[in-house]
Structure formats: structure tokens, C-alpha cells
Amino acid sequence: MSTATPPPVPDQVADAATSAASTAATAVAEAPIVKKGKSAAGNAARAVTSPWASAFAVVMALAWTTPTLGLFVTSFRNQEDIQTSGWWTAFTTPFTLENYATAFNGGSDNGTPLSGFFVNSIVIAIPCVLLPLLLASLAAYAFAWIDFPFRNALFVGVFALQIVPLQIALLPLAQFFQSMGIGGSFWALWLSHSAFALPLAVYLLHNFMKEIPSSLLEAARVDGAGHVRTFFQVLLPLITPALASFGIFQFLWVWNDLLVALTMLGGSPGRSPITMALNQLSGTWGDKWFLTSAGAFISIAVPVAVFLSLQRYFVRGLLAGGTKG
Amino acid sequence: MALNSKRRTASAFAGVAVASLALAACSSGSSDPTSSAGGDTDTKDYSKWCDLKSELQGKTVSIYTSIVAPEDAQQKESYKPFEECTGVTIKYEGDKDFEKNLPARAQTGNLPDVAYLPQPGLLKTMVDTGKAQPAAKSVADMVDKNFGADWKKYGTVDDTFYAAPLGANVKSYVWYSPKKFTEKGYAVPKTWDELMTLTAKIAADDAAAKPWCAGFGSGTATGWPGTDWIEDLLLRVADKDTYDKWVEHKIPFNDPKVLEALGKAGAILKDPKFSNGGYGAPNSIATVTFQDGGQPILTGKCYMHRQASFYGTMWPKDTNVAEDGDVWAFYLPSTNDTKPVLGGGEFVATFRDAPEVKAFATYLASADWANAKAKATPTGGWLSANKGLDPANLVSKLDQQSAKILTDPNAIFRFDGSDLMPSSVGAGSFWTEMTNWVNGQDDKTTLDNIEKSWPTS
Numbered sequence: 052m053s054t055a056t057p058p059p060v061p062d063q064v065a066d067a068a069t070s071a072a073s074t075a076a077t078a079v080a081e082a083p084i085v086k087k088g089k090s091a092a093g094n095a096a097r098a099v100t101s102p103w104a105s106a107f108a109v110v111m112a113l114a115w116t117t118p119t120l121g122l123f124v125t126s127f128r129n130q131e132d133i134q135t136s137g138w139w140t141a142f143t144t145p146f147t148l149e150n151y152a153t154a155f156n157g158g159s160d161n162g163t164p165l166s167g168f169f170v171n172s173i174v175i176a177i178p179c180v181l182l183p184l185l186l187a188s189l190a191a192y193a194f195a196w197i198d199f200p201f202r203n204a205l206f207v208g209v210f211a212l213q214i215v216p217l218q219i220a221l222l223p224l225a226q227f228f229q230s231m232g233i234g235g236s237f238w239a240l241w242l243s244h245s246a247f248a249l250p251l252a253v254y255l256l257h258n259f260m261k262e263i264p265s266s267l268l269e270a271a272r273v274d275g276a277g278h279v280r281t282f283f284q285v286l287l288p289l290i291t292p293a294l295a296s297f298g299i300f301q302f303l304w305v306w307n308d309l310l311v312a313l314t315m316l317g318g319s320p321g322r323s324p325i326t327m328a329l330n331q332l333s334g335t336w337g338d339k340w341f342l343t344s345a346g347a348f349i350s351i352a353v354p355v356a357v358f359l360s361l362q363r364y365f366v367r368g369l370l371a372g373g374t375k376g
Numbered sequence: 377m378a379l380n381s382k383r384r385t386a387s388a389f390a391g392v393a394v395a396s397l398a399l400a401a402c403s404s405g406s407s408d409p410t411s412s413a414g415g416d417t418d419t420k421d422y423s424k425w426c427d428l429k430s431e432l433q434g435k436t437v438s439i440y441t442s443i444v445a446p447e448d449a450q451q452k453e454s455y456k457p458f459e460e461c462t463g464v465t466i467k468y469e470g471d472k473d474f475e476k477n478l479p480a481r482a483q484t485g486n487l488p489d490v491a492y493l494p495q496p497g498l499l500k501t502m503v504d505t506g507k508a509q510p511a512a513k514s515v516a517d518m519v520d521k522n523f524g525a526d527w528k529k530y531g532t533v534d535d536t537f538y539a540a541p542l543g544a545n546v547k548s549y550v551w552y553s554p555k556k557f558t559e560k561g562y563a564v565p566k567t568w569d570e571l572m573t574l575t576a577k578i579a580a581d582d583a584a585a586k587p588w589c590a591g592f593g594s595g596t597a598t599g600w601p602g603t604d605w606i607e608d609l610l611l612r613v614a615d616k617d618t619y620d621k622w623v624e625h626k627i628p629f630n631d632p633k634v635l636e637a638l639g640k641a642g643a644i645l646k647d648p649k650f651s652n653g654g655y656g657a658p659n660s661i662a663t664v665t666f667q668d669g670g671q672p673i674l675t676g677k678c679y680m681h682r683q684a685s686f687y688g689t690m691w692p693k694d695t696n697v698a699e700d701g702d703v704w705a706f707y708l709p710s711t712n713d714t715k716p717v718l719g720g721g722e723f724v725a726t727f728r729d730a731p732e733v734k735a736f737a738t739y740l741a742s743a744d745w746a747n748a749k750a751k752a753t754p755t756g757g758w759l760s761a762n763k764g765l766d767p768a769n770l771v772s773k774l775d776q777q778s779a780k781i782l783t784d785p786n787a788i789f790r791f792d793g794s795d796l797m798p799s800s801v802g803a804g805s806f807w808t809e810m811t812n813w814v815n816g817q818d819d820k821t822t823l824d825n826i827e828k829s830w831p832t833s
Contacts, residue, residue: 130692134671163445225484234486313473317481318438318488320469331444331472337594337667338690 126150126344133341150345154332162339163332165349168325172306172353175237175324179244179305180298186245187252188294192282194253195260196268206257212250220247221314228315235319243311248301259293260286295364299357306354325350420731422514422738426461428731433463435732440481440488441722442474453752458739464732482507489733490740492542492722495795496530497802502725503533509726511537512734518741522762530791531723539723540741543749544761546778547604547684547718547792549705551670554698556679568612568711572643578679579649586653588644589678590661591669592811597803601666602810603794604718605645605682608708609637611716616788619716623793625830629801630823638819645814653678661814673703682708684720685778689757698773705774707781715786720795721761761789798831805829 124138127146157164194206228239263286271281309326316322332346333339443451448470455466471477475498481487482505493499502508519528519540531539565571578587592601611619614633621627622634645651646658654672655664667690670681688697696702710716724740726733739745743764750765756772759779767779781787794802805826813822
């Protein structure tokens with residue numbers, strides 16, 4: 052049951068991303084970052100614009116959005132209607148906002164009010180985005196532009212860590228945090244989310260930094276800039292799309308995370324993120340199940356807003372990182 | 377979007393992962409079972425907790441349960457008398473994934489002081505981790521005073537008493553519509569034969585409806601309502617000793633008596649004339665969720681639905697749950713003079729050896745708590761087998777009726793068997809095979825398959 056709620060966000064993401072992909076791919080092909088016109092990106096762009104591929108994309112988009120649409124319609128129906136008829140017959144029955152009201156503020160019988168958990172989710176998500184971004188961009192800079200022994204081996208090692216599923220590390224990590232005395236605190240979540248995010252972040256940002264012409268960095272060095280200055284004044288502004296895309300990616304992941312929060316935050320219900328509240332929304336006996344669809348849309352309001360406002364970067368950043376790998 | 381889909385898969389499998397982590401915790405956490413178990417029992421008297429204020433003032437007791445909002449408000453309210461008179465603060469945490477997370481928290485060393493275990497099987501798991509504390513003498517005394525020996529037995533592991541009983545629910549109920557019954561002139565059946573006669577009569581009278589409806593669907597736990605059917609009927613076709621032996625696997629799972637019980641369930645659930653009202657053929661039972669199972673009673677498509685007392689909270693808000701209202705429940709009749717009652721309940725396990733924890737556990741086993749909880753539950757839907765509980769304090773008529781059933785001198789209470797069996801059966805093959813059974817698999821194959829899946833060790 053608990054896993055039934057998170058999917059809508061990825062669905063939306065996938066959908067928005069797929070629909071954006073066809074347009075963005077052409078845009079990227081012309082964009083100044085891609086210097087090799089007849090490169091993999093160019094080929095990809097041509098492949099994606101063929102009519103068959105477009106038809107395929109439309110079918111995929113429909114297949115992904117229909118269940119989400121059904122969930123959305125369901126969230127406006129009352130318990131009895133949901134139980135007796137399908138959402139596609141919804142236009143013959145009255146719509147209600149009551150599910151949203153109850154899910155948001157707990158309703159008359161003092162259920163779990165989601166409104167109280169947005170702050171927790173934000174407090175958890177923002178450091179979980181900034182911390183790996185900072186660490187990964189520094190590491191990526193070193194891997195891309197500083198020559199040191201075993202650089203490639205280390206980089207492969209970091210990249211290989213992506214293969215390790217985080218579930219394996221969860222319990223030992225929780226045990227470790229407990230013995231450190233930070234079990235159940237926000238630190239436990241911040242550190243574990245950052246750690247799990249780092250391999251992908253380092254890899255993505257490294258590829259992006261490698262794309263930057265070395266002449267730029269040489270010019271900076273000739274002008275007397277050290278590593279610190281090169282990093283902050285030359286590289287960081289150039290990799291903004293990659294930072295933004297990874298930032299969105301990580302934000303969505305952390306916002307929708309239930310497993311890590313459940314494991315790390317045991318014993319401190321006051322720090323629960325919104326996904327944990329959503330998990331409890333259906334009540335002790337599961338009798339308030341009809342609130343979960345409304346609750347799901349309340350909880351994804353923030354990530355959808357973040358995604359829509361930054362999706363330009365998202366697609367560009369991912370594609371740019373992808374051409375190298 | 378390969379990266380994206382990777383993340384999506386990760387979140388989809390999160391639930392599975394928690395479950396497997398919990399299993400991992402059970403198997404690896406038992407390295408030192410003697411660390412606290414077997415220690416000397418604390419004989420200090422905690423039954424006058426109010427007099428211990430000087431000792432307890434300012435202490436905190438953390439409590440972890442599967443009871444979440446809105447029902448948790450009533451729990452918190454019921455601790456107030458204890459908090460006020462001892463100065464102890466109760467830190468409450470509710471979690472719907474409690475049963476999976478508690479063993480995981482035992483492994484990470486992040487255990488609460490007190491936890492309400494809804495299954496005796498889980499108590500055994502927690503005792504095996506070596507972290508559960510044996511009950512103090514004053515808790516045991518309080519339980520001896522307020523609960524039947526059956527209940528105390530369910531809180532005992534290997535002759536050591538650990539966990540006092542707390543709440544209870546009655547599963548031997550059949551939900552029906554009193555209005556509809558009056559309209560049609562049907563009487564509530566008092567014996568099994570009357571029940572079957574009524575079933576046949578309804579099927580003959582009303583072509584547009586069916587006498588029974590059911591739903592076994594419950595996500596990953598699909599099939600559990602089916603286990604309740606067998607258990608309830610086994611208690612009716614056989615005596616309580618046979619039931620106990622069956623649960624402990626001293627007789628095989630596919631004993632002839634169990635086959636008889638399953639046959640009686642099948643006579644109702646698998647007969648297309650009798651079920652599944654409002655949903656169609658009997659095999660629809662497998663896919664209808666248990667929350668939806670009895671709802672056709674409201675639309676007149678179905679007449680009876682066997683489900684526990686807690687089903688009372690699942691009717692839509694404006695439903696009148698009363699003896700003469702839209703829905704009500706009668707006791708699932710017995711085949712003979714005995715009055716077997718199938719039910720469930722929670723048990724209070726403690727994980728910290730401290731006076732405030734023991735005093736609180738003593739309070740929870742007392743009549744004071746049971747009555748405070750009853751008064752703090754204005755909407756009903758809560759019950760305890762505590763003999764000190766005054767039925768007049770229960771708000772809902774249904775709870776009063778359940779309390780009467782539980783405390784009836786002729787009543788034989790038995791705990792839900794699937795909660796007592798090893799989890800590979802009680803929360804595994806028993807569920808899946810009951811689902812297969814309602815999908816058309818025959819009685820014998822079903823029981824043989826479950827018997828085969830019983831762990832050998």
C-alpha cells in the first residue's frame with residue numbers, strides 16, 4: 052500500500068520529460084554546448100524526430116498519463132462513488148473537494164493533516180540537494196581537471212558504487228548513526244541521502260565538466276587563476292544546467308523517498324517527511340483509503356512545481372551528460 | 377530516461393525491501409538471546425503508580441504502535457491520568473508499517489520503551505532478539521487479576537511472561553442490514569443450521585441479490601480474510617483443543633476436521649447461488665478488497681458479510697450502525713452448544729528496564745486504563761478483554777455487544793490462528809492458498825499445499 056502513492060510523480064516526470072524530449076532534442080542539437088554536429092546527439096535528434104518515433108512517444112505518453120489521470124479524477128470523488136463506479140464514469144456523479152480538505156487539514160475526526168509535514172520535507176530535501184551538489188562538483192572537478200595518481204581507477208570505483216543498491220547499506224548505516232548518537236535526527240537523513248546520491252552526481256558532473264574546452268581552463272591558468280578560482284569563476288557558471296538538472300533529480304528523489312526516512316527516522320515522529328504522513332493517511336484499519344489519491348496530489352504539488360519551473364535545465368543537463376557516457 | 381526509470385524501480389521496490397530487511401533482522405539479531413531474558417524478575421510493586429511520583433517525575437516513556445491518526449488521539453488521551461499523577465511524559469509514535477519496522481529497529485538499536493504488538497508471533501520474534509524485557513511482577517499480578525488465563529498465555533514465550541494484553545477485537549461477526557431483514561421478515565440465525573436455511577431462503581427469495589458477499593483482497597496480505605473463515609469454522613466443527621493443536625502443528629494442517637471446516641466455508645463462499653453479492657461470481661472474492669467486501673449490503677445486493685468488529689469503521693460516514701439501523705453485526709452461530717469466539721488483540725512489550733516503563737506497563741494492564749480508554753473513545757471501535765472494564769463506559773453498542781461476547785462465561789476465546797503460526801505459513805502460504813482456493817482450487821489440494829509449506833525445523 053505504501054508504495055502505491057509515490058509513482059505519480061515519476062509518471063509526471065516521465066511524461067513531461069518524454070514530451071519535452073522531442074522538442075528539446077532538436078534544441079540541444081543546435082545549442083552551442085554540443086560542438087560536434089554529426090555526433091551521437093545529432094543522430095539521436097534525427098532518430099527521435101522520425102514519425103514512427105513520434106507515434107511511439109505519444110503512445111508511451113498516453114500509457115503513462117492515463118493511470119495518473121484516473122487517480123486525479125478519483126481524488127475528486129467521494130468514497131461511495133469510488134467504490135461503486137469507475138473513474139471514467141465520473142462525469143455523471145458529483146465532484147467533491149472534501150478529500151482534499153480532509154487530507155490537507157485532518158478533517159473533523161483529526162486524521163493525519165498533511166499540511167503539517169511540508170516543512171519537514173523541505174527541511175530534509177534542501178540540504179539533501181545542496182550537500183551532494185557541493186561535494187560532487189568539487190570531486191568532479193578533481194576527476195576531470197586535476198591529474199593525480201590512480202585518478203581513473205578511483206573514478207571507475209566511484210562510478211561502480213552506483214551499482215550497489217542503497218537498500219543493502221540502509222540497516223548498517225542506521226546502526227552506525229545510532230551509535231554516533233545522531234539516529235533519528237535530520238542529520239541521519241541528510242548524510243545518508245547525500246551519500247547515496249554522490250556516485251551518480253560525481254559521474255554526471257564529471258562528464259559535463261569534461262565537455263568544457265580545455266582552452267578555457269588554460270586561459271584561466273595563464274591569467275593566474277588557481278584551482279579554487281578556476282572552479283568558482285570559470286567552471287561553476289558553465290555547468291549551471293548540470294547542477295540544476297541534478298538538483299531537480301535529487302530533490303524529486305528525496306521528496307518522494309519513504310524507505311530511507313522510515314529507516315532513519317524511527318522514534319522521532321515529529322520529523323516525518325510528507326511521504327510518511329501519506330503512508331499513515333489511510334488510518335489504522337485502512338478505512339480512509341479514499342483520501343490517499345487526494346493526498347498523493349497534495350504531496351506532489353511541490354515537486355511538480357519545482358520540476359516545471361526548472362525542466363529546461365533538466366533535459367539539457369541530462370542530455371549533455373549523456374552524450375559522453 | 378534510463379536514469380529516471382532506475383529511480384522509479386527503486387521506489388517501487390522499497391516496500392519489498394523493508395519486508396526483507398525485517399526478515400534479515402529476525403535471522404541475524406538473535407546472536408545473544410540471553411542478555412536480558414532470564415534475568416531476575418523485578419518484584420517491586422508498581423500498582424500504586426501515583427505514589428511513585430517522587431521517583432518518576434520528569435521521566436519519559438516512548439511508545440511505538442501501529443495505531444495512527446485519527447485513532448491515536450484516543451490512545452494519547454487515555455495516558456493522561458497516568459501522566460498527570462506521576463509526572464511521566466509519554467512520547468507517542470504511530471506507524472502503519474510497525475510490524476516490519478520494529479524488528480529492523482531492534483537491529484539498529486533504536487527500540488522504543490514500549491510497543492504494542494498485534495501478534496503473539498511478533499512477540500516471539502522480539503524475544504528472540506534478546507531485547508524484550510520480561511514483565512515485572514506487578515504487571516503479571518495485574519494481568520492475573522484482570523485477564524483470563526488464555527490471554528496471559530498469548531503474552532508468554534517459553535514460560536516467561538513478557539507482554540500484558542491490551543485491546544481486543546472480535547472476529548466472529550456477520551454484518552447484515554437490520555432494516556432489510558425486518559423488511560423481508562428474516563430473523564437473526566441462532567444456530568449454524570438456521571444460518572444455512574436463511575442463506576438458501578435469501579437465494580430463493582431475491583434473484584437480484586445474493587445472500588453473502590466477501591472480499592479477500594488486501595494488497596500484499598491478500599487472502600487473510602479467508603484464514604479467518606477457516607479458523608472460525610474449525611472452532612465450530614471441532615473443539616478448542618483441536619484448534620490449539622492445529623495452530624501449534626501438533627496435528628497436520630490438512631487434518632480431516634480442517635477439511636470439514638473448509639468445506640463449510642466453501643458451501644457458502646464458492647456456491648455461485650450464495651456469493652459474491654454485488655460483485656458477481658465467487659472467484660471475484662479474490663480481487664475485491666476486504667474494505668469493499670461488505671459494502672453491497674448498503675445497496676441491497678448482498679445480505680451478509682462475515683468480518684471482524686473493526687469493520688464497523690469502514691462504512692461510509694453517514695451509515696447508521698445500530699441494532700435497528702442500516703448495518704449491524706450478529707455473532708456467527710455455532711454448530712453446537714459451545715460459544716467459540718475468534719479474535720485478535722495487542723500485547724504490551726517493553727524494551728527498557730526502568731521503573732517508569734514498568735509503572736506504565738502496570739497502568740496499561742489495569743482496569744483504570746481500560747476504563748480511561750473506553751471513555752476516551754467517543755466514536756467506538758475499541759474494546760478490551762480486561763475484566764475490570766465497565767461495559768457502560770463503552771460508547772458504541774457494537775463494542776458493548778462485543779464485550780458481552782468476550783466476557784460471556786460460555787465463550788471460548790481463541791486468538792487468530794494465522795497470527796500464531798510461523799510467518800511463512802500464517803503470513804504466507806495460508807494467505808496465498810486461500811486466494812487460490814476461492815479462485816477454484818479444490819479443498820484438499822489447498823490444505824495439502826499449506827501443510828507442505830510448513831517449516832520443518
